[in-house]
Amino acid sequence: DAGVTQSPTHLIKTRGQQVTLRCSPKSGHDTVSWYQQALGQGPQFIFQYYEEEERQRGNFPDRFSGHQFPNYSSELNVNALLLGDSALYLCASSVRDEQYFGPGTRLTVT
Amino acid sequence: AQSVTQLGSHVSVSEGALVLLRCNYSSSVPPYLFWYVQYPNQGLQLLLKYTSAATLVKGINGFEAEFKKSETSFHLTKPSAHMSDAAEYFCAVTENSGGGADGLTFGKGTHLIIQP
Numbered sequence: 001d002a003g004v005t006q007s008p009t010h011l012i013k014t015r016g017q018q019v020t021l022r023c024s025p026k027s028g029h030d031t032v033s034w035y036q037q038a039l040g041q042g043p044q045f046i047f048q049y050y051e052e053e054e055r056q057r058g059n060f061p062d063r064f065s066g067h068q069f070p071n072y073s074s075e076l077n078v079n080a081l082l083l084g085d086s087a088l089y090l091c092a093s094s095v096r097d098e099q100y101f102g103p104g105t106r107l108t109v110t
Numbered sequence: 111a112q113s114v115t116q117l118g119s120h121v122s123v124s125e126g127a128l129v130l131l132r133c134n135y136s137s138s139v140p141p142y143l144f145w146y147v148q149y150p151n152q153g154l155q156l157l158l159k160y161t162s163a164a165t166l167v168k169g170i171n172g173f174e175a176e177f178k179k180s181e182t183s184f185h186l187t188k189p190s191a192h193m194s195d196a197a198e199y200f201c202a203v204t205e206n207s208g209g210g211a212d213g214l215t216f217g218k219g220t221h222l223i224i225q226p
Contacts, residue, residue: 004153033213042200042216043154056213090153097142097161097204097211101153 002027004093004102012108013081021076021105025093031055032074033099034066035090043090049074081109112137112203116217124225129188131220133175133201136182142211143184144202145175148219154200160184171195196224 005024013019025032031050035043045058049068068074072093078085086109092099117132135141142161146154158169165177175186184201198221202214 031211035214035216042202042218043214045213045215048213058213092154092214094211098156098159099144099211099214100156101146103153 004091004100006089006091006102006105008105009103010106010108012110015081015083015109017081018077018079019081019107021078021089021091021107023074023076023091023093023102025072025074025091026100029093029095029100030072031094032068032072033092033094034074034076035092036060036085037088037090037104039087046076078107083109085109112141112205112215114201114203114215114217116199116201116220118220119218120221120223122223122225123191125193126190129173129186129191129195129222131186131199131201131222133184133186133217134182135184135201135203137203137205139205141203141205143175143177144204144214145169145173145184145186146200146202146216148198148200150197157186157199191222191224193224193226196222198222 007022033048034046037043047057052068063079065077088104090104091102113136115134144159145157158167160177168174200219201217204212
């Protein structure tokens with residue numbers, strides 16, 4: 001049973017550009033959450049998708065947007081990248097009360 | 111609003127000694143509580159969870175945690191540390207809305223160092 005997968009593994013972008021990160025949930029999971037983990041910090045909740053709609057959102061600007069597809073996979077889009085967006089982006093899938101995390105995408109903004 | 115405080119950004123113990131990582135939370139409703147472990151350059155792995163059943167929760171790799179409502183604490187313990195336990199540990203809280211786990215609020219993490 002494949003776990004949560006994310007692509008790409010690493011990404012380097014320039015300030016002002018846009019980026020799309022992808023996540024495939026664990027089999028049977030219908031809810032996907034995204035987190036940003038800055039270096040040396042705990043993950044911070046960005047938003048959560050359920051039934052193709054954003055169900056909950058953390059304290060992140062509108063530059064961060066997402067999408068969930070009918071097969072439950074999800075994308076995270078970040079526009080107008082800032083240097084401060086450099087972080088590990090984690091995707092977690094869940095059903096009921098437990099979230100399973102993927103390995104993350106390391107985004108570097110130069 | 112929910113929040114988590116992890117006391118001690120770094121904890122160092124000798125191999126074979128007791129591991130104690132502290133976590134205090136605040137929540138306006140009965141919380142769900144979790145401990146995750148993160149090894150370098152990897153994602154998070156669930157160690158254990160509290161979801162309003164037994165207050166003493168046993169997890170993987172010999173870890174356990176006790177939910178104490180009166181102290182708003184959920185400390186993580188392991189009787190005997192192994193070198194392989196060296197990692198970053200995160201405590202997290204969420205409030206279940208009924209349809210599944212809400213977004214988690216994490217503490218800043220505790221880096222566990224195991225001395226040989």
